[in-house]
Amino acid sequence: MSVIDCQNVSIRYITGDLKAIGLKEYIVRKMTGTYHVQEFYADKDITFQLEKGDMLGIIGSNGAGKSTLLKAITGILLPVEGTVKVDGKVAALLELSSGFDGDMTVRENAYLRGAMLGYTKAFMDAKYDEIIQFAELEEFQDYLFKQLSSGMKSRLAFSIACLVNPDILILDEVLSVGDGAFRKKSGDKMKEILSGGITGILVSHSLDQIRELCNKILWIDHGKQIAFTDETELYCDAYDEFLFSKKLPESREDIEKLAMRYNKRMQEKREEKQRTEAQKLQKILEKGEKGSAVEAAINILRKNCPEALNEDYFAH
Amino acid sequence: MKFNTLIQNFSKHSFLFQQLVKRDFEHKYKRTSLGMLWSVLSPLLTLLVMRIVFTDFFGRNTPHYTIYLFSGNIVFSYFREATNNGMTSLMNNANVIEKINVPKYLFLLSRNVQAFFNFLLTVLVYFLFCIIDHIDFGWHMLSLVYPVLCLLLLNIGVGLILSAVYIFFRDMTYLYGVFLTLLNYMSAIFYTLDNFSEKVQRLFLLNPVYVIIKYFRMVVIDGHLPSTEYHLLMLGYSCFFVLIGMFMYKKYNHQFVYYL
Numbered sequence: 001m002s003v004i005d006c007q008n009v010s011i012r013y014i015t016g017d018l019k020a021i022g023l024k025e026y027i028v029r030k031m032t033g034t035y036h037v038q039e040f041y042a043d044k045d046i047t048f049q050l051e052k053g054d055m056l057g058i059i060g061s062n063g064a065g066k067s068t069l070l071k072a073i074t075g076i077l078l079p080v081e082g083t084v085k086v087d088g089k090v091a092a093l094l095e096l097s098s099g100f101d102g103d104m105t106v107r108e109n110a111y112l113r114g115a116m117l118g119y120t121k122a123f124m125d126a127k128y129d130e131i132i133q134f135a136e137l138e139e140f141q142d143y144l145f146k147q148l149s150s151g152m153k154s155r156l157a158f159s160i161a162c163l164v165n166p167d168i169l170i171l172d173e174v175l176s177v178g179d180g181a182f183r184k185k186s187g188d189k190m191k192e193i194l195s196g197g198i199t200g201i202l203v204s205h206s207l208d209q210i211r212e213l214c215n216k217i218l219w220i221d222h223g224k225q226i227a228f229t230d231e232t233e234l235y236c237d238a239y240d241e242f243l244f245s246k247k248l249p250e251s252r253e254d255i256e257k258l259a260m261r262y263n264k265r266m267q268e269k270r271e272e273k274q275r276t277e278a279q280k281l282q283k284i285l286e287k288g289e290k291g292s293a294v295e296a297a298i299n300i301l302r303k304n305c306p307e308a309l310n311e312d313y314f315a316h
Numbered sequence: 317m318k319f320n321t322l323i324q325n326f327s328k329h330s331f332l333f334q335q336l337v338k339r340d341f342e343h344k345y346k347r348t349s350l351g352m353l354w355s356v357l358s359p360l361l362t363l364l365v366m367r368i369v370f371t372d373f374f375g376r377n378t379p380h381y382t383i384y385l386f387s388g389n390i391v392f393s394y395f396r397e398a399t400n401n402g403m404t405s406l407m408n409n410a411n412v413i414e415k416i417n418v419p420k421y422l423f424l425l426s427r428n429v430q431a432f433f434n435f436l437l438t439v440l441v442y443f444l445f446c447i448i449d450h451i452d453f454g455w456h457m458l459s460l461v462y463p464v465l466c467l468l469l470l471n472i473g474v475g476l477i478l479s480a481v482y483i484f485f486r487d488m489t490y491l492y493g494v495f496l497t498l499l500n501y502m503s504a505i506f507y508t509l510d511n512f513s514e515k516v517q518r519l520f521l522l523n524p525v526y527v528i529i530k531y532f533r534m535v536v537i538d539g540h541l542p543s544t545e546y547h548l549l550m551l552g553y554s555c556f557f558v559l560i561g562m563f564m565y566k567k568y569n570h571q572f573v574y575y576l
Contacts, residue, residue: 014574023487075417076416076573092415092416092417094415094416099416103342108338108339111335115336116412118329121331121334
C-alpha cells in the first residue's frame with residue numbers, strides 16, 4: 001500500500017465570480033447576460049504514488065502548480081477530480097513563517113505550531129528542548145516571535161517540522177534557510193530523517209538539491225504532468241536543458257535527447273572553463289619574474305602531474 | 317455515528333483548541349494596562365451611561381430598573397461580541413488556513429470560549445448588583461444556566477453562519493453592524509413592553525435575543541420561571557441557528573480557502 005496515492009488529481013480555481021468583480025458588476029453582468037466565470041486548472045490529471053522511504057522532488061517553472069498540488073496532498077484544497085490518499089501524519093512546510101503569531105513568544109509559537117501539526121502536549125513537552133536546541137534559539141525562547149530575524153524564524157519552523165517525527169514531510173522551497181552553517185545542518189538532518197524511512201516531498205528550484213536528496217521526480221508544467229519517474233539523473237538533466245531551451249519534451253526520445261544535449265553542453269562548459277583557467281594561469285606566470293614563475297610551474301606539475309617531471313615523459 | 321466522529325475529532329484536536337484559546341486571550345488583553353479588568357469595566361460603564369440617560373424616560377415606573385437595564389446589556393453585549401468575533405474568526409486566521417490543514421471551526425469555537433468567559437465575568441458583577449438591589453436569591457436562580465447555554469449555542473450558530481457568509485461577501489461586517497443596531501433597539505433593553513398591545517408584545521418573541529433577555533428578567537426580577545413552551549421556544553431558536561450554521565459550514569468549508 002502506498003503512503004501517498006494521487007490518482008488523476010485536478011485542481012481548479014475559479015476567477016471572475018462575484019467576489020472578484022464586486023456586487024455592482026455582478027448585477028450588471030447578470031442582467032446583460034454576460035456573467036461568466038473562468039475556470040483555471042492549476043493542476044490537471046496528476047498521477048503518482050509514493051512508497052515508504054521515497055523522496056519525491058517536484059520540478060517545474062514558476063506557476064506550474066507545484067504548491068497547489070502540495071496543498072491538495074495536505075488536504076487544504078480538495079481536488080475537483082481524482083483522489084488523494086495519504087496514509088500517515090503530515091508535516092508540511094508550505095511557507096515558513098505562516099501560521100506563527102508575531103505577538104506570542106517563541107515558546108508559545110512552538111507549542112501552537114506543534115498543536116497545529118496534530119501533536120499532543122506531552123509530546124511537545126518532550127520534544128521542545130530538542131527543537132529549540134536545533135534551531136539554536138536557546139537565548140530567545142521568551143522573545144516575541146516578531147522580534148526574531150527572518151533567518152531565526154525559518155530555523156524555528158524548520159526545526160519543528162523536522163523534529164516532530166512526521167510520517168510524511170513536505171518541504172516547499174525551504175531547504176535554503178538560515179546561514180551557511182544552518183543550511184548544512186538542515187541538509188544533514190534531512191538526509192538523516194530520510195534514511196529513517198520517512199516519506200518526503202521536496203519542491204525546489206535548486207536542481208542540485210533534488211539530485212542529491214530525491215529518488216523520484218515529478219515534472220509539472222503549467223498544471224500538466226510531464227513525467228513521474230525514478231530516473232532522477234536523466235530527468236534532471238533533461239529538465240535543466242529544458243530551462244535552457246524552453247522546449248517541452250513530448251516523448252521518451254525527446255527526454256533522452258534533452259539529457260544528451262545537457263551533458264554535451266555541460267561538457268563544453270567544463271572544457272571552456274578549463275581552457276580559460278589555463279589561459280589565465282599562463283598569463284599570470286608569464287607576467288611574473290622568470291625564476292619564480294618557472295618554480296611555480298614546476299610545483300604545479302609536481303602536484304598535479306608528477307609523471308611530467310620525469311625526463312622520459314616528453315620522450316614519448 | 318456522525319456525532320461520535322465529531323467528538324472523536326474534537327478530542328484529537330483538544331490540545332490545539334487549548335492553544336488557540338490561550339492565544340485569543342492573549343491577543344485580547346495585550347497592551348491594555350487594565351487587561352482583563354476591561355471585561356468587567358466596559359459593561360459597567362455602558363450601564364452607567366444608560367442609567368443616566370434613560371432613567372428619566374423609562375425608569376420611573378419600572379421596578380429594579382438598574383437590573384432591568386443590566387440584564388439586557390450583558391446578554392446583548394455577549395451576543396454582539398461573540399457573533400462579531402465569530403464572523404471574522406476564519407478570515408483572521410487565513411494565513412493558517414491557507415497553509416496548514418486544521419479543522420477551521422476550532423478558530424470560531426475558541427473565539428466563542430473567550431466571549432463566553434467574558435460574559436461569565438460580567439454575570440458575576442451582575443449578581444453583585446442584584447444583591448445590592450435587594451433581589452431575592454433562591455433556587456430558581458439556578459435556572460439561569462438554561463438561557464446561558466441556549467445563548468452559547470445561539471452564538472455559535474450565528475457565528476458559523478456569519479463566518480461563512482463573510483468569506484464570500486466581505487461587505488457583511490458593515491451590514492451586520494447596522495443589523496446589530498437595529499436588533500439592539502428591538503430587544504427592549506432600556507424600555508418596557510407594557511405600553512404595547514398584546515399582539516406587538518408577541519412579535520417581540522421573534523427576536524431570539526429578546527427571548528433570552530426576557531427569561532433573565534422573569535427569573536431575576538419577577539422571581540418566577542417561564543412556561544415550558546417558553547423554554548422550548550428558546551431551545552428551538554438555538555438549535556435552528558446551530559443546524560443552519562453547521563449545514564453551511566459543512567457545505568462550504570472546503571471552498572473557503574479559495575476566497576481568503
